[in-house]
Amino acid sequence: MTDTVSSPMLEIRHVTKSFGQLSAVKDVNLAINKGEIFALLGGSGCGKTTLLRMMAGFETPTEGAVLIDGQDVSNVPPYKRPVNMMFQSYALFPHLTVEQNVSFGLKQDKLPKAEIETQVHKMLGLVHMTEFAKRKPNQLSGGQRQRVALARSLAKKPKVLLLDEPMGALDKKLRSQMQLEVVDIIESVGVTCVMVTHDQEEAMTMADRVSIMHDGEIMQIGSPSEIYEFPNSRHTAEFIGSVNIFDATVQHVSPELSQFSCPDLACTLSVEGGVNAVEGAQVGVAVRPEKILMSREQPQQSNNWIKGKVQDIAYLGGHSVYHVELDSGKVVMATTTNMNRHEQRLTWKDEVYLYWPASSAVVLYQ
Amino acid sequence: MQTGKLSNWSKWFLSLGFFFLYAPIIILVIFSFNKSELVTVWAGFSFKWYGELFRDPQMLGAAWISLKIAVLAASAAVVLGTMASMVMVRMGAFKGKTAFTSMITAPLVMPEVITGLSLLLLFVAMGQTLGWPGQRGMLTIWIAHVTFCTAFVAVVISSRLQELDESIEEAAQDLGAPPWKVFFLVTLPIIAPALVSGWLLAFTLSLDDLVIASFVSGPGATTLPMQVFSSARLGISPQINALATIIIGLASLAVLIAWWFARREGMRSVTISEN
Secondary structure, eight states: OOOTTTSOSEEEEEEEEEETTEEEEEEEEEEEOTTOEEEEEOOTTSSHHHHHHHHHTSSOOSEEEEEETTEEOTTSOGGGSSEEEEOTTOOOOTTSOHHHHHHHHHHHTTOOHHHHHHHHHHHHHHTTOGGGTTOOGGGSOHHHHHHHHHHHHHTTOOSEEEEESTTTTSOHHHHHHHHHHHHHHHHHHTOEEEEEESOHHHHHHHOSEEEEEETTEEEEEEOHHHHHHSOSSHHHHHHSSOOEEEEEEEEEOOSSEEEEEOTTOSSOEEEESOOSSOTTOEEEEEEOGGGOEEESSOOSOSSSEEEEEEEEEEEOSSEEEEEEEETTSOEEEEEEEOOOTTOOOOOTTOEEEEEOOGGGOEEEOO | OOOOOOOHHHHHHHHHHHHHHHHHHHHHHHHTTBOSSSTTSOOOBOOHHHHHHHHOHHHHHHHHHHHHHHHHHHHHHHHHHHHHHHHHHHSOSOTTHHHHHHHHHGGGTSOHHHHHHHHHHHHHHHHHHTOOSSSOSHHHHHHHHHHHHHHHHHHHHHHHHHHSOHHHHHHHHHTTOOHHHHIIIIIHHHHHHHHHHHHHHHHHHHHHOOHHHHHHOOTTOOOHHHHHHHHHHTOOOHHHHHHHHHHHHHHHHHHHHHHHHHHHHHHHHHHHHHO
C-alpha cells in the first residue's frame, strides 16, 4: 500500500445493471478514497440502492466491474467480500442478544474466543451499548438498535462500510443527533464509508463528498458546498435546497462578467465569470432564495433586480420565506433572517424590489 | 375488533352456536364416566371404561401404531414443508412457480376419498411393476399421511417466512455466513415456532385420519380411528367414549401448545412494530 493516495478504496467502473428491459444503473463510474464518507443521494427509484447492493454483493453488475482495494469483486458473493452493511431496517437477529449479534460476523471468521470477546467489548463500548449486551433487539429503542447495527457492521473491521438509509427508521429529533454521532464513530474507526440516502440534509451533514443520482445516472459529484453553490444542472439545483431559475438567453460572454436577457426582468441579468455557451443560446440562471435581498426602495445597481408584489409569507421563526409575484406571473422566493424582534416587516401585497450581486447567480446548461 | 358489550341478541346466538358445537362433545365426555353398559342410560360415576380400555390389546395396539405414524409423518412433513416453503418464498421467480405453489397446496382442497383412492392405485401399480411396496401397511400409511400433511405444514411455514424481513438473512450473509449457514443459524431459529405449530398440526391431522388410512392400509396395520370405526359399527360401547375423551384431551392440549407458540410469536412482532 505505497500508493494509497492514488488508488481508491472502492471503484465502480462503467457499471450497468439491467432488470429485463429496465436499467436501474446506467454506466456509472465512481472512485471512493480511503477514509472518506461518501453519500449517494437521490429520489426513490434513482438506482442508488441497487448501486449499494452491487457494492455489497447482493446484485451482480450486468456490465462493468466493482473493485475493492484494487481487487475485482464483481462476482464475489457477499459473504466473501471485505465489506459490511448496515441495513435500513437494521436487520438485527431477533433471536440473538446484542452481544451475539455483534459477535456473529467474528464467529464466521473462526477467530479465537478471547479475541472475539475483546472485539465485541470494544465495539459495544464504541457505541455506548455495553450495559445492554445481554438484551434482545426487541427490548431496545430505535436509536439503540441503530447503535447495535453499527457495532455489528464495524466489528469485522471491513474495508468499506455501507449504510443504507442510516437514519430512515428514526424520528426527526433523534435523527440529527445520531447523524453527528454516527459520523464521529465512523471517523474514529477511520473506515471508508458509502451511504445511500434520499435526505439531502443527512447527506450534507454526514458526507465528505456527495453524488447526486437521477434515473440511474450520476449527475454531479462534489463536496456538499460545491454541490449547493455550484450545481451543474437544473436537476441538481432543484434537488438540493430551493432555487429560483430564470430562463435566459446569452447576450454577451466575457471571462469576468457575462450578460443575459430574461423576459421576466426589465433589466439584464449578469453573472460573474465566463459562460460555456455561444451568444443567443438558451440557459438557466439560478439564484438561491437566501442570496436575494429585499427592499422597499429601488436598488442602486443597474442589473439583477426585479420588482414584484408579496404574494405569500412563510414565517419559520428563525427566518421567513417570501414568495414574490413578478409582473410576468413568475413567483420568486427570497429568504430573510428575522434578526430584530420589533422590525417593521414586509407584508402581503407590499411592492418590493428584489436584487442580488452578480456573484450570487449560477448558470445552468441542462 | 371491538371489545364492547355484546347485545342480548348476540349473546343468545353465541350461546346457541357454542351449544351446537360443543354439546355433543360434552355429552360424550360425561357418558365416558358412566357405570352402565348402555351408552345412553346414566347409572352413576365410574372409571370402569377407562380401565377396560387400557386392558384391550387391540385398542392399545392401534393407538401405538397411530402414534408412531403421526410422529413420523409430522416430522417428515415439517422437513418437506420447510423445503417447499423456502422454494416458494425465497427462491424468487422461476419457471413453473405458480404451478408448483398451487400443486403443493392442492391436497388441502382435495377430497380425502380421492387422495386415498389415488394413493392406493399408485401403491398397487408400483407393487406390480417395481415389486415395492410389496405389502401395504404402516409404511404406505406413513407415505400417504406425509403427502397431505406436507401441504398444511407448507402453508403455515410459508406464511411465517413471508413475514420474515429478508434483510435479516442478507445481513447474515453480509457478515460472512454462506447461504446454508444462514439457513441453520438465522432462518431456522427465527421460524422455529412456526415449525412447532406446523408439526403439531400435522400430528393431529395424521392421528385423526380415517379415510386415507383405510384406503392405503393393509393387514396388520390398523390405526386407532380405523379400530374405533370398525368397533363402533358393531355397537357403541362406553369404552369408545372413554377413548374419545382421552383423544379430545390430547388434541386440546396440542392446539393449546400451538396457540401459545403462535401468540408468543405474535406478541414479539407487536413489540417490534411499536418501537
